[in-house]
Amino acid sequence: xxxxxxxxxxxxxxxxxxxxxxxxxxxxxxxxxxxxxxxxxxxxxxxxxxxxxxxxxxxxxxxxxxxxxxxxxxxxxxxxxxxxxxxxxxxxxxxxxxxxxxxxxxxxxxxxxxxxxxxxxxxxxxxxxxxxxxxxxxxxxxxxxxxxxxxxxxxxxxxxxxxxxxxxxxxxxxxxxxxxxxxxxx
Numbered sequence: 648x649x650x651x652x653x654x655x656x657x658x659x660x661x662x663x664x665x666x667x668x669x670x671x672x673x674x675x676x677x678x679x680x681x682x683x684x685x686x687x688x689x690x691x692x693x694x695x696x697x698x699x700x701x702x703x704x705x706x707x708x709x710x711x712x713x714x715x716x717x718x719x720x721x722x723x724x725x726x727x728x729x730x731x732x733x734x735x736x737x738x739x740x741x742x743x744x745x746x747x748x749x750x751x752x753x754x755x756x757x758x759x760x761x762x763x764x765x766x767x768x769x770x771x772x773x774x775x776x777x778x779x780x781x782x783x784x785x786x787x788x789x790x791x792x793x794x795x796x797x798x799x800x801x802x803x804x805x806x807x808x809x810x811x812x813x814x815x816x817x818x819x820x821x822x823x824x825x826x827x828x829x830x831x832x833x
Contacts, residue, residue, distance in 0.1 A: 668733055670732045673732075674729060674756040675743065675754060676728075692743075698733070699729070699730050715761075722756040
């Protein structure tokens with residue numbers, strides 16, 4: 648059954664809205680999967696704030712072009728569905744890859760991250776990346792470490808001056824104590 652022009656425009660707009668909010672997508676082929684299997688995968692992805700959407704390839708290409716994302720023509724053949732990551736792309740990729748290992752009819756073709764196409768073999772290293780919050784904390788730690796070391800260097804001369812004054816003061820106190828003992832003895 649043919650889709651009306653209005654329905655096509657609605658689908659393109661839905662794809663655009665979805666892609667504008669996405670960190671990236673994993674392109675899959677769902678041929679031969681049952682509704683139960685699709686629902687199971689959708690549920691797992693929903694837990695990761697991701698979405699699994701069956702797409703119309705021609706309309707998806709229009710939407711990808713509209714949002715400025717890469718268009719991997721070779722991956723957009725056959726019955727295609729997208730796993731769209733809204734928060735944590737590595738977690739979404741891991742979920743999809745794990746699901747693919749358990750279901751031999753489910754095919755992972757690759758992915759898109761902005762203007763870059765990600766080959767299927769590049770997805771595994773991406774899935775092993777730490778969550779975004781951890782990466783941010785690591786970057787923040789790396790950025791603040793030189794500042795902390797710099798502040799330590801600035802404080803060090805002051806510590807040395809205090810140590811010299813303290814040593815001189817202790818020495819002066821010892822000399823005065825010895826001198827006063829000598830006077831008392833005389």
